Amino acid sequence: MVRWRAGTVAALRRQWTGAVELDVDLPDGTRMRALAYPELVGTPEPGDRVLLNAGALLMGLGTGGYALVVALPDRLPPDPPDAGDTRDAGHLVKARYTPLQPILLGVDEEASPHxxxxxxxxxxxxxxxxxxxxxxxxxxxxxxxxxxxxxxxxxxxxxxxxxxxxxxxxxxxxxxxxxxxxxxxxxxxxxxxxxxxxxxxxxxxxxxxxxxxxxxxxxxxxxxxxxxxxxxxxxxxxxxxxxxxxxxxxxxxxxxxxxxxxxxxxxxxxxxxxxxxxxxxxxxxxxxxxxxxxxxxxxxxxxxxxxxxxxxxxxxxxxxxxxxxxxxxxxxxxxxxxxxxxxxxxxxxxxxxxxxxxxxx
The missing domain is CATH 3.40.50 (Rossmann fold)
Structure with a gap:
């Protein structure tokens, strides 16, 4: 299941569309490579405290060699600009019933221009x-x-x-x-x-x-x-x-x-x-x-x-x-x-x- 870790962002590394690599210092003095998706958790900065899902990295599975950032608990990102109480900005829920399920505009739903x-x-x-x-x-x-x-x-x-x-x-x-x-x-x-x-x-x-x-x-x-x-x-x-x-x-x-x-x-x-x-x-x-x-x-x-x-x-x-x-x-x-x-x-x-x-x- 999930192996949790908490740490502090030491440095930002590579960035590409939708993702940021981080070095995260853990309380035991070790450093862990992590990946954040700013659209889900906000944009990390050095000094931020982060919560990590580190299981696949610790097991050596094919995750690209990363722990994954679950949250920046002390600096949550703002809500999206839409009101959030209508379907005007979309209502497709993906990664459904997981804690980071995003709500998105489907290409063929009622609010879509297509x-x-x-x-x-x-x-x-x-x-x-x-x-x-x-x-x-x-x-x-x-x-x-x-x-x-x-x-x-x-x-x-x-x-x-x-x-x-x-x-x-x-x-x-x-x-x-x-x-x-x-x-x-x-x-x-x-x-x-x-x-x-x-x-x-x-x-x-x-x-x-x-x-x-x-x-x-x-x-x-x-x-x-x-x-x-x-x-x-x-x-x-x-x-x-x-x-x-x-x-x-x-x-x-x-x-x-x-x-x-x-x-x-x-x-x-x-x-x-x-x-x-x-x-x-x-x-x-x-x-x-x-x-x-x-x-x-x-x-x-x-x-x-x-x-x-x-x-x-x-x-x-x-x-x-x-x-x-x-x-x-x-x-x-x-x-x-x-x-x-x-x-x-x-x-x-x-x-x-x-x-x-x-x-x-």
Whole structure:
């Protein structure tokens, strides 16, 4: 459960959209790295007393190496400017029934300027949508899209399998200028637009942001237990179903690796095989780079053979994708491995992005 700590802010460190890194001194003389979301708790300053949730950091779990600021108890932030007793500024509650549940304006609720458009929207009109298991695929997919259609408007839908606050992602902060917008769906929050469901978020991408291509992936912090069904990326299969239901074109970015030390993630990760092979009931276009190293290519082909009964396996040229990846606006990293250490992973994601652009009208 929660492991509480209290301390004093010693210094501010890096800051990016929606987040501030802190050094916090604890009463026992130790120093702890922490992260605050000013929209939730206010903006910390040196000398502030802070309450921390330190459990994941103390256990060494994949939280990015932070304790999380729960409150500045001696300097609470002011209330938002709206009166707070009407729904005029929105009434979507996310991270529901947790102590820091935010109340937000939903893109399709009554007070939204987009209400009329989305009340009637029911179709994506063939919008290509790339689905991916890990947040680390996002910049690589975007590099592939830019290689195929430099001027395309790209919307990112951040699902709620990983970090709920979009602000946690330094990757997303670095990609803001390249995106038409970010839509946080389900319990996730902090995007340019807030949606209740992935279906509503997809419609907002098409009809509000005017996206030519969309990307669906969870935020940082994939959850997995090492079992067939115990991983948050299983939602990729549900995303394929949602895209197809609304008349979009699902493009599957496969998690391919020759570098992952875990056998279940080498070749085609069991995450991709389960999500696309067992959960996705609608057909998708699953993208394979055309120049994988021969042994890896054979392993990938064998793993995907059973999926070909439902999905279309597409071979995509990787010409120019290495250069596109190296020009990424943000560093590329997955499970601590960069582009050169896990080249197949990033090229596979970029190839999916490139293929999506071939589906544009």
């Amino acid at each position: 209400r009329d458009v989305l009340a009637e929207a029911d179709d994506l009109g063939g919008l290509p949508v790339v689905t991916a298991d890990l947040h680390s695929a996002l910049p690589a997919i975007l590099a592939g899209i830019r290689a195929g259609a430099p001027q395309a408007r790209v919307a990112y839908l951040l699902t709620d399998g990983g970090a709920l606050p979009a602000w946690f992602s330094r990757t997303l902060a670095g990609l803001r200028a390249e995106l038409a917008g970010t839509i946080t769906v389900g319990q996730a929050f902090g995007g340019d637009l807030e949606a209740t469901t992935l279906h509503g978020g997809l419609l907002a991408a098409r009809h509000v942001l005017g996206a030519d291509v969309a990307v669906v992936a969870q935020g940082p912090g994939n959850l997995g237990t090492g079992t067939r069904w115990g991983f948050s990326g299983v939602a990729v299969g549900e995303a394929v179903n949602a895209i197809a239901t609304l008349g979009g074109r699902p493009v599957g970015s496969l998690r391919i690796s020759a570098a992952d030390p875990r056998p279940r993630h080498r070749g085609v990760s069991h995450h991709s095989l389960t999500a696309y092979g067992r959960v996705a009931l609608a057909p998708a276009e699953l993208v394979v780079p055309d120049d994988l190293e021969p042994a890896l290519a054979a392993e990938v082909d064998a793993a995907l053979a059973p999926l070909a009964a439902r999905h279309r396996i597409v071979r995509v040229s990787t010409a120019g994708l290495d250069a596109a990846l190296r020009a990424s606006a943000v560093p590329l990293s997955t499970m601590g491995r960069g582009l050169d250490a896990d080249h197949a992973y990033f090229v596979a994601a970029a190839a999916a992005g490139r293929h999506a652009t071939t589906l544009l009208p």
